[in-house]
Amino acid sequence: MIKKYKNFDWVLMGTAIAIFIAGLLFLFSATYAKNIDFIIRQIVWFLTGALFFIIIININYRKIISLGYVFYFLSLVLLLLVFFFGSKRLGAQRWLELWSFNFQPSEFAKLFITLALIQYLTEHKINKGIKNIVITFFILLVPFVLILAQPDLGTALMLVPLFFVLLYAWGARLKHLFFIIGGGLVASPLGWFLLKDYQKDRLMVFMNPDIDPLGAGYTIIQSRIAIGSGGVFGKGWLSGTQNQLNFLTERHTDFIFSVAGEEWGFAGSIILIVLYYILVRRAFEIAKKTDDQCGVLAACGMATIIGVQVIVNISMTMGFMPVVGLPLPLISYGGSSLLVTMIALGLLESIAIHR
Amino acid sequence: MRTKILQIFFTIFFVLVSACLYYLQIIKGSFYSDLSSRNSIRLLNISAPRGNIYDRYGKLVVGNTLSFGVFIVPQEVDDIDAEMENLSEILGVSKSLLERNYKRNRTASFAPCELMRGVSKKAAILIEESRLEMPGVFVKEMPFRNYYYKEVFSHAVGYVGEIDQLELELLKPYGYNIRDLIGKDGVERFCDRILRGKNGGMQIQVDNRGRQVKVMSYRKPTSGRDVYLTIDAGLQKEVYSLFNGRKGAAIFMDPHNGEILSLTSSPSYDPNESLLKAMRSGDSPFLNRAIMGVYPPGSIFKLVTSIAALESKSVRADTGFVCTGKIKIGKDELNCWNKDGHGYVDLEKAIAWSCNVYFCHAGLLTGADKISEYASLFGFGKKTGIELFGESNGFIPTKEWKKSEKKEIWYPGDTANFSIGQGYLLVTTLQITRMIASIANGGALVKPHILKRVGDIDTGNFKIEPILKVTKESIDMVRRGMRKVIEDPDGTGNSSVSEIVSISAKTGTVQVGPGITPHGWFVGFAPSENPKICFAVFLENGGSGGDAPAEIAKLALEYWFEKHKNDKKI
Structure with missing residues (x-):
């Protein structure tokens, strides 16, 4: 029994738990004045996630990857359901009500699609030609459009680095990759017309938040002020004026990093970033130690899912990236995101154990 | 890799x-x-209640009444249009007025913006009750400066208004802030630093909607101190109503200590109302005619000429001149107002009848220099120093002045004109009152003042400058003449004989141009023996001084002596 888990990555799990506990502190500070339920629900989700984690580490990751297409079709179905029956919040149709739970299929989709891509790429590891790249592209395109339609720009854009990271790790020729990047850049102005007005606003506001300080720019400005005013050691837990006096919006979900920055200062925030870095680094270490192409792809995929979300989320709360609506893994309030992250971690451990 | x-x-x-x-x-x-x-963190100003202003007997003249203001916090509003509609219904004013105020007063989305002030208690309660339907709207208590006597006291007490840019720059070091109320005129302005007290302040922490979360620090406002005027509110009211809107000024004063019992300038304005209308009025209600307006004194100046002539020994009490109705001076001819002539007149009769011919003779004998000197001794040509703003100097002509300014020599005709108060001489009603006071009190120059007590400090002890050069005999001579003005059947003020009090006075009628009703003066004191009160009444284009101005003075004096007949002190 013990021997079976001798390759279990304790650092990875320990880091994840440390991040989660720190996250609970931030979440408490952000929500206790309003409702203590947030904390309780977040813990319940974490325990649920832990259950999935335990199940997954006991399954060989190859089996899970081999079910990639099944998950893929499941997520297409869910996304279609959202499209027709989803409930609307904050102007976006992202949520499905299921047994009185609201869950966000696009969060699961980014994991499931990754699994499907890995399965396809693993099955076609011999021919690294343009044909397989094109097929990969189309596998990605269908859910990409559905997610974009919700609209959930953040998750949709998540798929782009995933696509490149997986192709790169798979061994696609750099020539091909650069060709796609070039094509994407040429086509990107077209994308502008596909964006919703509020998304255009957000991009404009990112360029210059002062054009609309009380509207779209408000969140960014207030979040920047919160983080900046934290200084070296922060204003202290539960003492952030930006946080406690409600100047921060969405502070328990996407903007929770501003709570951390304000109340814990640079000292606390840099520790948090280092913890995330350890998490991502461990994931790549697992990939490096794995000989199996499937394992490498899966580890790199999970590292990307977590890493990109961290980088984009923190950058956007600081105002260095446009607001696209990506949660901070393990910390932002929300069951779907937490569950997905826990599954990703489980998969990483499974790779470490079963390689 | x-x-x-x-x-x-x-x-x-x-x-x-x-x-x-x-x-x-x-x-x-x-x-x-x-x-x-x-x-x-926001700093909130807590304005200190402004001190009250009382009359000499402690009657409240200016105070603060509670009133309500309606405010709106823009960021808390859901539907501004509907709320404005609602408010206009409750307040009974047009929606466009509220919208105009909103546009004008809005500063930031979190800052309360004043929509209306002076709201009735009933409306205030109604608004408070429907706060839930109108998020962002609230009612705040605002002390409102109340001028209980409306127009009656305006030129003495002035009014308050928001501090302007210039005042702010000057007064910033003294703790004045933007949007402070500041006295703009009268005692409100003169005593502003005493009346205004010290504003308190509060440092509060607010949340994202500008709602107060907690008070971080608090400084209690210190109320302003009260000010007591020397004015008798009853007399003031009586005099103002006697003017009945006619243009002019009147001052009643205690001749012994310079306490001003009434200071009226008509027409006036109501400081409770919007001042814009008054400002646009052609009658210049803001002009304080009692201290700013300068006019030729006319015949009332003959009193000064008399004293100058007596003191310089140019005439004696029994010196007489014959008035034929006119007098030839050089090439010019000067008419007496009585074309038939007064016949033989001595000083007493000359004053009683206001004989121009007598005073031309007397003045020519005395000389312009001496008259100028005595005019100056009586306080003409310079400010009296009353605690009000904008006082005028008036003007005493001299030979040197005419030579340097007008490039003309001083003719005997100028001296003649000067002697009877015509020509270049200009005086204020207040200067005249002071001159009369020194005749009434036996030769001392008092300093007119309007403040009796400021806070806890009595301000009544003003220095009285004696006129050393004037003998009691001269003054008594003039006083006899003034008594005759009223008591002599042919005296120019005979119509003002009062059964209540004996009045001594001098009339003045100033020609202002052919076909224009002359200005009228009526100045004097009462009772004739042991004077308690002296006065100067001036009516712009008010006709002969013995008519309308005399009537105002007489009725006001009768009111005052009737009211105080049992008062031992006066």
């Missing part, structure tokens, strides 16, 4: 993010920290 490159790639991004964090929190930390406290 590729995994390693990917790992490096991510490492670079993590380093970048950390660098951004360093920039934001360490490099720009104090900048954002400042922004953050500005976000959540």
Whole structure:
């Protein structure tokens, strides 16, 4: 029994738990004045996630990857359901009500699609030609459009680095990759017309938040002020004026990093970033130690899912990236995101154990 | 190998993010920290109640009444249009007025914006009750400066208004702030630093909607101190109503100590109302005719001429001249107002009848220099120093002045004109009152004042400058003449004989041009023996001084003596 888990990555799990506990502190500070339920629900989700984690580490990751297409079709179905029956919040149709739970299929989709891509790429590891790249592209395109339609720009854009990271790790020729990047850049102005007005606003506001300080720019400005005013050691837990006096919006979900920055200062925030870095680094270490192409792809995929979300989320709360609506893994309030992250971690451990 | 490159790639991004964090929190930390406290900390001014103004007997003249103002916090409003509609119905004013006020007063979305002030209690309660339907609207108590006597006291007490740019620049070191109320005229202005007290303040922490979360510090406002005037509110009211809107000024004063019992300038304005209308009026109600307006004194100046002539021994009490109705001076001819002539007149009769011919003779004998000298001794040509703003100097002509300014020599005709108060001489009603006071009190020059008590300090002890050069005999001579003005059947003020009090006076009628009703003066004191009160009444284009101005003075004096007949002190 013990021997079976001798390759279990304790650092990875320990880091994840440390991040989660720190996250609970931030979440408490952000929500206790309003409702203590947030904390309780977040813990319940974490325990649920832990259950999935335990199940997954006991399954060989190859089996899970081999079910990639099944998950893929499941997520297409869910996304279609959202499209027709989803409930609307904050102007976006992202949520499905299921047994009185609201869950966000696009969060699961980014994991499931990754699994499907890995399965396809693993099955076609011999021919690294343009044909397989094109097929990969189309596998990605269908859910990409559905997610974009919700609209959930953040998750949709998540798929782009995933696509490149997986192709790169798979061994696609750099020539091909650069060709796609070039094509994407040429086509990107077209994308502008596909964006919703509020998304255009957000991009404009990112360029210059002062054009609309009380509207779209408000969140960014207030979040920047919160983080900046934290200084070296922060204003202290539960003492952030930006946080406690409600100047921060969405502070328990996407903007929770501003709570951390304000109340814990640079000292606390840099520790948090280092913890995330350890998490991502461990994931790549697992990939490096794995000989199996499937394992490498899966580890790199999970590292990307977590890493990109961290980088984009923190950058956007600081105002260095446009607001696209990506949660901070393990910390932002929300069951779907937490569950997905826990599954990703489980998969990483499974790779470490079963390689 | 590729995994390693990917790992490096991510490492670079993590380093970048950390660098951004360093920039934001360490490099720009104090900048954002400042922004953050500005976000959540507000300074609220708590205005100190302004001191009251009372009359000499403690009657409240100016005070504060509670009133209500309606405010709106823009960021809390859901539907501004519907709320304006609602408010206009409750307040009974047009919606466009509220919208105009909103546009004018709005500063920031979190800052309360004044929509209306002076709202009735009933409306205030109604608004408070429907607060839930109108988010962002609230009612605040606002002390309202109330001028209980409306127009009656305006030129003495002045009015308050919002501090203007110039005043703010000058007074900032003394703790004045933008939007402060400040006295703009009269005692409100003169005693502003005493009346205004010291504003308190509160440092409060607010949330994102500008709602108060907690008080961080508090400084209690210190109420302003009260001011007591020397004015008798009853007399003041009586005099103002006697003017009945006619243009002019009147001052009643205690001749012994310079306490002003009534100071009226008509027409006036009501400081409770919007002052714009009054400002546009052609009758210049803001002009304080009692201290700013300068006019030729006319015949009332003959009193000064008399004293100058007596003191310089140019005439004696029994010196007489024959008045034939006119007098020839050089090439010019000067008419007496009585074309038939007064016949033989001595000083007493000359004053009683206001004989021009007598005073031309007397003046020519005395000389312009001497008359100028005595005019100056009586306080003409310079401010009296009353605690009000905008007092005029008036003007005493001299030979030197005419030579240097007019490039003309001084003719005997000028002296003649000067003697009877015509020509270049200009005086204020207040200067005349002081001159009369020194005749009434036996030769002392008092300093007119309007403040009796400021806070706890009595201000009644003013220095009285004696007129050393004037003998009691001269003054008594003039007083006899003034008594005759009223008591002699042919005296110019005979119509003002009062059964209540004996009055001594002098009339003046100033020609202002052919076909224009002359200005009228009526100045004097009462009772004739042991005077208690002296006065000067001036009516612009009011006709003969013995008519309308005399009537105002007589009725006011009768009111005052009737009211105080049992009062031992006066």
